[in-house]
Amino acid sequence: MSNEKREFLTDERLSLCASFVRDGTRLADIGTDHAYLPISLALAGKIESAVAADIRKKPLKSAEENIGKYGAKNIKIVLSDGLDRVSPEDAYDIVIAGMGGELISSIIKNAPWLREGSRRLILQPMTRADSLRSFLYAEGFEIIAEKACICSKKVYSVMVSEYDGKVRECPAEIKYLGLLTKESGVERDMYIDSVTRKLQKKINGLKKSGRLSEAAEYENELTAVKMCR
Ligand SMILES: C[S@@+](CC[C@H](N)C(=O)[O-])C[C@H]1O[C@@H](n2cnc3c(N)ncnc32)[C@H](O)[C@@H]1O
Numbered sequence: 345m346s347n348e349k350r351e352f353l354t355d356e357r358l359s360l361c362a363s364f365v366r367d368g369t370r371l372a373d374i375g376t377d378h379a380y381l382p383i384s385l386a387l388a389g390k391i392e393s394a395v396a397a398d399i400r401k402k403p404l405k406s407a408e409e410n411i412g413k414y415g416a417k418n419i420k421i422v423l424s425d426g427l428d429r430v431s432p433e434d435a436y437d438i439v440i441a442g443m444g445g446e447l448i449s450s451i452i453k454n455a456p457w458l459r460e461g462s463r464r465l466i467l468q469p470m471t472r473a474d475s476l477r478s479f480l481y482a483e484g485f486e487i488i489a490e491k492a493c494i495c496s497k498k499v500y501s502v503m504v505s506e507y508d509g510k511v512r513e514c515p516a517e518i519k520y521l522g523l524l525t526k527e528s529g530v531e532r533d534m535y536i537d538s539v540t541r542k543l544q545k546k547i548n549g550l551k552k553s554g555r556l557s558e559a560a561e562y563e564n565e566l567t568a569v570k571m572c573r
Contacts, residue, residue, distance in 0.1 A: 353380040353387075353414070356495040357468060358441065360502045364466045364489065365437045368392055372435035374426060374451060375399070375443050379407030379419065386416040393418040395434045399425050426451035427458070437464045441502075445472030449479040458507065459484070465505040473501055474519045474539075480505050481514040490523035492531035499534040516568035525572050536573050543569065 354362060358381050365371060365385060371394040373382045382394035396407045396419055404421050411419050422429050427438070438458070440448045448467055452458055458465065465485070469476050480487060480503075489504040503522055517525055520539045524532050543566045550559035 353384040356493045357500050357502070358384075360491055360493045360500075361439050361441050361466050361468055362390075364464070364502065364504045365390065365439070366464060369437040369464075370434050371395070372397060372427065372430050372438045374424075374430070374438060374440045376407055377403040377442070379410050379421075381439060381441070382419050383410055383414050383416040386419055387414060391418075391437075393420070393434065395420050395422050395430050397422040397424040397427070397430055399423070427455035430455075432457045432461065436462065437466065439466045439468075441466075441468035442470055445469035445474070445476035445479075449476050452479070452485075453483070459509070463507065466502065467505060468500060468502045470500075473503075473522070477503070477519050477522050478514045481512040481518070484509040484511055486510065486512070487518075487522055491527060492524055492535040494531055494534060499531060499538055501535055516565040517572050520565065520569050521572055533573065536569065539569055540566065540573075 376396035
């Protein structure tokens with residue numbers, strides 16, 4: 345298969361997730377849906393094997409069809425709530441993309457074995473990335489890399505996390521921007537602008553409903569975020 349066809353399987357968001365997957369790893373893609381991510385990595389010869397897991401049967405049917413259609417090898421399909429039915433032996437790099445930050449946190453919490461062995465989590469929250477970063481820091485997971493990308497005019501962040509057992513403080517700039525504070529470029533700027541707008545909206549809502557002390561807390565966080573721009 346040509347490189348062009350392989351790239352067709354992943355957009356900028358999934359390509360950024362894929363770029364953080366370690367060569368020769370055993371990958372688990374949780375909430376795989378169409379399985380484009382494991383298929384493209386398998387076809388590129390970048391991984392030893394993959395588990396394509398989803399909580400619903402319908403996406404797994406389309407995953408199975410796509411695996412057959414593109415002739416990808418060594419991809420196992422698993423019906424699983426999070427990592428519940430994924431064997432730790434099959435999952436060293438774990439991608440959880442396209443879900444809310446709180447759901448991603450609960451999937452990580454429910455798989456204590458993610459704290460053992462040299463596991464790498466590649467996480468792409470659609471919402472509440474702040475809550476996910478706070479969770480990771482409170483639970484002893486370090487964020488070792490983070491990048492933003494623009495896909496269909498929307499900005500997304502992909503973070504890479506590994507467990508080292510150190511519980512960390514999560515100041516506002518890390519909570520809202522993660523390691524994007526160390527990045528530069530239009531994607532990072534667009535991400536900061538998007539976080540700024542959301543925080544401002546939240547503050548306006550709190551003020552309207554008279555919750556002034558909560559609004560003041562968010563205002564402090566917003567100031568910290570704006571200082572990173
Ligand atoms: C929006 S799709 C994302 C697909 C792909 N990961 C991506 O980023 O393009 C979310 C998928 O996650 C699945 N999902 C939701 N909750 C899940 C859970 N607890 N465990 C496994 N899969 C889940 C859904 O069934 C759906 O197929």
